[in-house]
Amino acid sequence: MKSIFPKEILCFFILLISFCTSAQNKSDRDLTLIDKDWRFSFGHLYDTQKDFGHAEGYFSYLTKTGFGDGPAASGFDDRAWRKLDLPHDWAVEQSFSEKASYSHGFKTAGKGFPEKSIGWYRKKISIPESDKGRIISLKFDGVFRNSKVFFNGYFLGTEESGYNGFEYDVSAYVNYGGENTIVVRVDASMEEGWFYEGAGIYRHVYLQKTNPIFVIENGAYVTSEIKENSAEITAEVTIENKGNDKGSVEITQTIFDAKGKQITTISENVEAPDFYKTVNSTSKLSVKNPLLWDIENPNLYRLETQIKQNGKVIDSYGTSFGIRTIQFDAEKGFFLNGKSVKLKGTNNHQDHAGIGTALPDELQYYRIKKLKEMGSNAYRCSHHPPTPELLKACDELGMLVIDETRLMGINDYHLSDLKRMIERDRNHPSIFCWSVGNEEWNIEGNIVGERVTNVMQGFAKSIDSTRPVTVGISSGFKSGISSVVEIMGYNYLGNGDIDAHRNEFKNQPGMGTEEGSTFATRGVYFTDDAKHYQSAYDKKPRSTFYSIEEGWKFYAERPYLAGVFFWTGFDYRGEPTPYGWPSVTSYFGMMDVCGFPKDNVFYLKSWWGNEPVLHILPHWNWSGMEGKEVDVWAYSNCDEVELFLNKKSLGKKKMEQNGHLEWKVKYEAGTLEAIGFKNGKKVLTEVQKTTGNPEKIKLSVDKENLPNSSVVVVTAEITDKKGLHVPTANDELTFSIKGGKILGVGNGNPTSLESDKFIDDIKLVAINNLKEKELASADLPDKIQDDADNEWNDAFKDRDYKKQAPSYVYKGDFELKNNLDSNIVTFFYKKIGKETVVFVNGNKVESSKDDAQKYILNKSILREGKNTIYIATTPLEKIKDWDVMNTDPGIIQVVTPAEPWKRKLFNGYAQIIIQKEEGVKEVSLTASAKGLQSASLKLK
Known part of the structure; x- marks a missing residue:
C-alpha cells in the first residue's frame, strides 16, 4: 500500500517512535557531580584578541544557533590552559593592591583589572548512545557572576546573579556516543554586593539525566501539621512531560526515617501532562509519633517520590525534610515546637581564610559547628541565598536560618530570584524566616518601600505559606517598610527607638536582624591605629553602635524581641572598617576568618550556652x-x-x-x-x-572536622620548651604535604598581604609575526636556516588551496620574560599542516610521546626576550570550499612552579586546609621554620 504521508513526515514519525522507545527503556534519574578536570584561563573584559577571539565571528552565538566562537566553540584547543577542580574562586588566588576594591578585600580581580575580570572554564564529557531519549541537563549551584554557558558551541543562556542556581536542558545538542564540551564564560567585573564575593564557578556543577516524564527541579514541596501524636504530611509534587507519551502514570510518595526505615507510603494515578506541560499532584501521609526537628535533636525524614509508567519506575526524586512547628508571638518572641527559644544568632558572609568563596562542603559543617560551640542557634544568610550545602549542614546540625534574597523589587528580575530561592530551600526545616531585603536605605522609610514590601511579602507567601517574612531595617523604625513587614527586623538599636516602635505596632513581632558591628583583632589588647589593630576588649565601637554585651542585654531583657543576630560570626574579606588599606578583612567577627575565637566568643558562650564557662583575658606575655x-x-x-x-x-x-x-x-x-x-x-x-621563648611547632586537627572527612582543617601554633602556647608568636612556617594537597592557608591577621594559595603560575605567550615560505619538495628539512626577511611572505595571505606548494615553512616569534631555570616551557601546536617538523632558535625539537602536537622546549635552546619558531609542514587541503582552515600555529605555555606553601602565624596561630587524595591511606603534613623544632602530622 502506498504511504499517504510525505516522505519528510514519515521520517519524523520514525524518529519520534525511536525517541519514545529509547525513553521508555531508560528509567530513573542520574545526577552526577562533574566538578573534576576542568580547564581554566583568563580572558579579557574588552580586548577580543586577549579574549581568545570570542565574539569576533561573522555570525555570533546571539545571531544564529550554534555559532559559539573562540573558547565557546567545541573544537577550541584548551590544552595549554590550567587544569583544576571545582569549586573554584579565582579572586582569592590574586595578589593585593591598594588600587583594588575596598569592598572585596583589595584583591586584584574584578573592575579595574580587565585581565582578571573574565574567566573561561571548559570541560569535556562523554554521553553514551544509550542516553538518547533521556532529558540531559546541566545544573549549576552558583557562578559569580554574569555567566554565559555553551554546550558543543550552542549558547544556553545567561545568569546575571552570582547567587542563583540555574539549569539548562542540552538534550538537543548532545553528541551521543561521543565527546561533548561544556564552556562557561564568567564576567566578574561588576560587584553585586559590598563585601568579598569571589569570582568563578565557586559552587558545584552536575550532569542530570531523566526520563522525559520527570519531577521538575525543586518540584517537591513537603509541609506538616502536628496533631496530637501524629504529623499529617502534605507532599505536593510537580511533574513535567518533555516527551510525547500519553496516558496514566502512577505517583508513589514514601517517607523514610533517618535510618532508612520506611514509615508510610501512598500511591495515586494521574494523567501525564501534555508535551512541555506540567501537572501537580498532592498526597496526604501520616507519621505517627514523629521525631521532631529542633536545635538539640535535628531529626530528619526523607520523602521518596517515584513516577511509574506501566508498572516501571521512570523517575525517582528524593526530598529531605523535618517535622516541626514555628511561631512568632508579638509579646513572647519565638517558639519552636511550642517551646520558647531565644534566637542567638550571627550574620555571615560565605568566604573562609585561604579558600575565598569556593568552600568544600566539609567547611560548611566546620563553620556551623564552630558557631554552635559558641552557643549560637541561628544563622542569617547575609545578604543572598547561600550554597545548598550550607543549609544541609544547618539541617543536620540543628541551626535555625534566615534565608535572604539578594535585591528588593517587584519585577521579574526580583521576584524570579525570590521564587527560585524559596522553591529551592522551602523543604529545609532549619529555615524559619524569609528575608526579602536588607538596609534598602532609599526606600526603607517611604511609600515605595511599603509597596515593594507588600508585593514581595505576598509573593513569598504564595510560594510558601508556612514561614513569615522579614526585612532588615537600619534607617529608623517609623514608617515605610517598618509599618508593613510581618516580622520587624531591627538593624542596630542605635538607629532608632525600638521600644517606641514596638509600642506603636504591638501586634508586630520583632527581632534584631543585625547588632554589634564591634571591632576586635584576635590576640590584640591595645588598639594600635598605626598597625590597624583593634583591641579585643568588648567596647562600644561608635556612638550609635553598641558593644556585644550591651546588645545582648538589650535583646535578652525584652521577651517581645525574638532574639538577635550579631554582625558577624566570622570575619570576612572586605569592609575593613574602621580602616582601609592595608587592612583587607573586617574586624566585626566573633571569630576571625579562620574560625579562631576572639574573646567575645567566650562572652557569648557564657550566656548563650549550657555548659559552665570561665575565660580570662588578656594573655600574660x-x-x-x-x-x-x-x-x-x-x-x-x-x-x-x-x-x-x-x-x-x-x-x-x-x-x-x-x-x-x-x-x-x-x-x-x-x-x-x-x-x-x-x-x-x-x-x-x-x-x-607567661611563656618561655618559642621553640617548637605544634600541628593539631581541629575537633570541628567531620569524621573521616576528605577535607581536614589543621591548626599550627608555637610552644615553648614546656609545651605552653606562645600567644605572641608570629613566625613564618613552611608547609609540605604527601598524600594530599593544601587548599589554602590563613592566620586571621586583618592586615596580612600574604598569599592565600601557592599555585603554579601559567602564562600563555602568543606566536607573533607569522610568515611563510614555499618549499620545492614535500620532504621536510632536518635543519633550518633563516633567510633574509624579504624572502618571507605573510602566512596564509591570499592562499589558493587548490594550488598549494608541496610544503611550507612558517616562521614566528615569541617573547620570554623572567626565563627562570625552573620554568617549564611548552609549545602546544595547533595543526596547520599534515606532517610537521618544529625548530626553535634553529634547534629541532621532538614532540611528546603522550601528545604528537605538544613540544616541551629545553631550557638550553631558549633565550631571554625574543625567540624564533619555525614550523615546516606539508599543507592541509580543503575538502569543501566552505571549510574554514586553521591558521593559528598554537600557543606557548610558560609554567613557573609555585613556591612552597607558607604562612606567618598571627598571635600564635595559623590554619592549613588540606584535602586527602583519593585512595591514599595516609596523609603527612610537615611544618618547619627557622630556629624552631619542626612538626609532622599524619592523618589516616
Missing part, C-alpha cells in the same frame, strides 16, 4: 610592661570569680547576669589564675601563664 596596670576581664557564667596573680588573691567578684568582671592588675611575669564558683563551690579554673 607583657615583657617591658612590668609594674604597669593591665585590664583583666573574666567571661563566665559562674556565680563568682576570684582572680590570683602568682597565688596572691586580687579579690573575688560576683558575676552579673549577662555581664563580665574586670580587675586592674599591675603586670608581673608568672601565672594569672581565675577560679569560678557556683553555689559557693569551685567548679572551674582558668590560667594564663
